[in-house]
Amino acid sequence: MPRTKSFDPDRVLDRAMRAFWARGYEATSVEDLVAATGINRASLYGTFGDKHALFLKALEHYGEIGLLAGLALEDTDRPVPDVLRDLFDRLIARCLEMRGIGCLVTNTVCEFGTRDAAISESARRALARMENALDLLVRRGQERGEIAADESPRAIARFLLNTMQGMQVLAKVNPDARALSQIADRTLGTL
Numbered sequence: 001m002p003r004t005k006s007f008d009p010d011r012v013l014d015r016a017m018r019a020f021w022a023r024g025y026e027a028t029s030v031e032d033l034v035a036a037t038g039i040n041r042a043s044l045y046g047t048f049g050d051k052h053a054l055f056l057k058a059l060e061h062y063g064e065i066g067l068l069a070g071l072a073l074e075d076t077d078r079p080v081p082d083v084l085r086d087l088f089d090r091l092i093a094r095c096l097e098m099r100g101i102g103c104l105v106t107n108t109v110c111e112f113g114t115r116d117a118a119i120s121e122s123a124r125r126a127l128a129r130m131e132n133a134l135d136l137l138v139r140r141g142q143e144r145g146e147i148a149a150d151e152s153p154r155a156i157a158r159f160l161l162n163t164m165q166g167m168q169v170l171a172k173v174n175p176d177a178r179a180l181s182q183i184a185d186r187t188l189g190t191l
Helices: 009-023 030-039 039-048 052-066 080-098 104-112 117-143 153-173 177-189
Strands: none
Touching: 009 030, 009 039, 009 052, 009 104, 030 039, 030 052, 039 052, 039 117, 052 104, 052 117, 080 117, 080 153, 080 177, 104 117, 117 153, 153 177
C-alpha cells in the first residue's frame, strides 16, 4: 500500500519557487531546497523529479500566481486606466517589499538565455501569458475609448510588459519608490 504524503505538494512547490526566486537556479542547491521546503530529498525527488523538473514546475507555478495571473479576469466594469494604475502600484509595492529579488521569469531569462531549451520555452510561455493578459486589457480600453486606438494593442501590451520587467530589474539594484513611480507615471501617461 503506497504511503500517503505528510505534506502539501502545493505548499512545497510554493516554497521551492521562493527559494529559486531568491537565489536563481544555479545558486540554489538541493540542500537549499530541502531546507526551504521542509521535506527530505527523497520526498522532494519522488514528488517533483530532479532539480531541473522542480524548477520547471516552480516557474509554471509562478506564472499562475504572479502579478498578471488574474488580470484578464479583472472586473470588466472598471476603467482600464484604473486597472493599469493599480497594476503598476502593486508592482512598485512588490519591488519595494521583495528588495532586490526581481521577477522570477526575468531572472530566469537573464540566467539561462537560450542555453536550456525547456527552461527557455517555459519562460517564453510565461512572458506570452503576461503579454496576452495585457493585450486583452488594452483592447478593452481601446474599445471603450479609454486608451488611444492609434497603436496596435499588441504593441502597447509589449511596451507595458517590457516596462514592468525593466522596473523589476532596476529595483534589484535601486529599489527607490519615487523613481519607480516616475517610470509608472510616464508609462501610463503615454496611453
